[in-house]
Amino acid sequence: MARVKNMTQGNPYSLIVSFAIPLMLGNICQQLYTVADTAIVGKFVGVEALAAVGAAGWPVWFIPGILQGLSQGMAVLPTQQFGAGDLRGMNRSNAMTLLICLASGVVLMGVGMLVSEPLMLLINTTPDLMPDALAYLRIMLCGTLPVTVYNVFACFLQAMGNGRTPLVSMFTASVVNIVLDLVFILVFDWGVPGAAWATVIAQVISCIPCVYVYIKLPASDFSAEVWKLDWKLIARLLRTGAPLGFLKLIIGIGGMIVQSVVNGFGMILVAGYTAATRLQGLLEIAATSFGFAMVTYTGQNLGAKKYDRIRQGTRAGSRMAVLIAVLIAVIMFIFGKPVLSLFVSGDPEIQDQVLQIAYECLCVMSASLFILYLLWVYRSILQGLGDTLTPLLSGIVEMIMRMGAVLLLPMAIGEKSVYFAEPAAWVGAAIVLMTVYYIHASKFPKTDEQS
Numbered sequence: 001m002a003r004v005k006n007m008t009q010g011n012p013y014s015l016i017v018s019f020a021i022p023l024m025l026g027n028i029c030q031q032l033y034t035v036a037d038t039a040i041v042g043k044f045v046g047v048e049a050l051a052a053v054g055a056a057g058w059p060v061w062f063i064p065g066i067l068q069g070l071s072q073g074m075a076v077l078p079t080q081q082f083g084a085g086d087l088r089g090m091n092r093s094n095a096m097t098l099l100i101c102l103a104s105g106v107v108l109m110g111v112g113m114l115v116s117e118p119l120m121l122l123i124n125t126t127p128d129l130m131p132d133a134l135a136y137l138r139i140m141l142c143g144t145l146p147v148t149v150y151n152v153f154a155c156f157l158q159a160m161g162n163g164r165t166p167l168v169s170m171f172t173a174s175v176v177n178i179v180l181d182l183v184f185i186l187v188f189d190w191g192v193p194g195a196a197w198a199t200v201i202a203q204v205i206s207c208i209p210c211v212y213v214y215i216k217l218p219a220s221d222f223s224a225e226v227w228k229l230d231w232k233l234i235a236r237l238l239r240t241g242a243p244l245g246f247l248k249l250i251i252g253i254g255g256m257i258v259q260s261v262v263n264g265f266g267m268i269l270v271a272g273y274t275a276a277t278r279l280q281g282l283l284e285i286a287a288t289s290f291g292f293a294m295v296t297y298t299g300q301n302l303g304a305k306k307y308d309r310i311r312q313g314t315r316a317g318s319r320m321a322v323l324i325a326v327l328i329a330v331i332m333f334i335f336g337k338p339v340l341s342l343f344v345s346g347d348p349e350i351q352d353q354v355l356q357i358a359y360e361c362l363c364v365m366s367a368s369l370f371i372l373y374l375l376w377v378y379r380s381i382l383q384g385l386g387d388t389l390t391p392l393l394s395g396i397v398e399m400i401m402r403m404g405a406v407l408l409l410p411m412a413i414g415e416k417s418v419y420f421a422e423p424a425a426w427v428g429a430a431i432v433l434m435t436v437y438y439i440h441a442s443k444f445p446k447t448d449e450q451s
Helices: 012-044 047-055 057-074 076-083 087-122 130-141 144-159 164-187 191-216 231-264 267-283 285-303 307-343 348-367 369-384 389-408 410-442
Strands: none
Touching (some): 012 047, 012 307, 047 191, 047 267, 047 348, 057 087, 057 130, 057 144, 057 231, 076 087, 076 231, 076 285, 076 369, 087 231, 144 164, 144 285, 231 389, 231 410, 267 285, 267 410, 285 369, 307 369, 348 369, 348 410
16 A cells, blocks of 8 residues: 555564654644744734734634544544554544544534633733734634644544655645745734734645545545444544543643733733743654654554554653653753744843743753653553543643642742643653553563564
């Protein structure tokens, strides 16, 4: 089969790396959506506009995040079916996944539009930031369905070991996004709404290569038979998809509580925190890429009943993840401030204050980055094993730790407490995920198979 990868044979290190690299490049392109918006808005519109985009950050992530979690969770079954050679079952699962995600996307987008203003008020958005923040949120919600289609078809392709096509999709869309950002903001003077419209148009474009390539794959089947509603299969898919969708919901709730605390500290802190967290999105790209690689690797090997290879892949993935996290942290300690300066313009005194806040926040997160990387590896392995309840439990712990940091630490260290919200959440979640994985691993059947 063209453009697919069988991960049940060969060296785990090389398989995981070769699969993760295209995903990593694709995720870099995907992160350029938000980074480009933030950098261009902050540099050419101003600090207040940067703060407005940041104030809407978690609400913008919220609904697409739920749908992404849903699609990733439901991709576990077709990944295992591909590893077991059950292509008919894989195609039936993929068809039902697409129907579920599109229906959910329509509902969530409608609800998001209705509650957007109350939601922004709930997270303590100040009156000076509200118009731009609300406009940014509502326009970004228009991209819900294109994002859903991209995520679903990217999951389909990744389940079969194809990480290259999502990379091409994201690269193309990112170039379009950056060009349109510059045109809409510098030429048309649309400000914050212009950045949002640039992203939505780019999201529409990102769908096209993934859909086209998947349809053309010999392993795919779009005949009428696979589209017949199968309620038993739908229920089975939701059992693995709903917990991860709910996980994203819980993380989003915790994030919006953090955002409400950040918003309460004023525009300068919001702008600095926004610059740091946007850069954090780029820092964790390798983690998410290794995560997707581990889902596919684990799911295929579980389907093939190759348990020794799952253990070997876990060791390989975790070692590589920690090494990369340490390397990225060192780079950020040295070059973080010059990179952050790309996000900020305006009055020199305000600019210095924003940059100092952003750099302090970035250093705290960089020092803890290896924990986030381990979190992604072990969460993804559990997803590949079909355990989506433990990631949900880890999300609850993550929310509790995140909320605890921003609600309790201000009494001791003031506004700098927001720097520690993410690392605290990562520690709590990683402990849960690693503990449960090793319980699962202790129950794997013993085999003599070598890779």
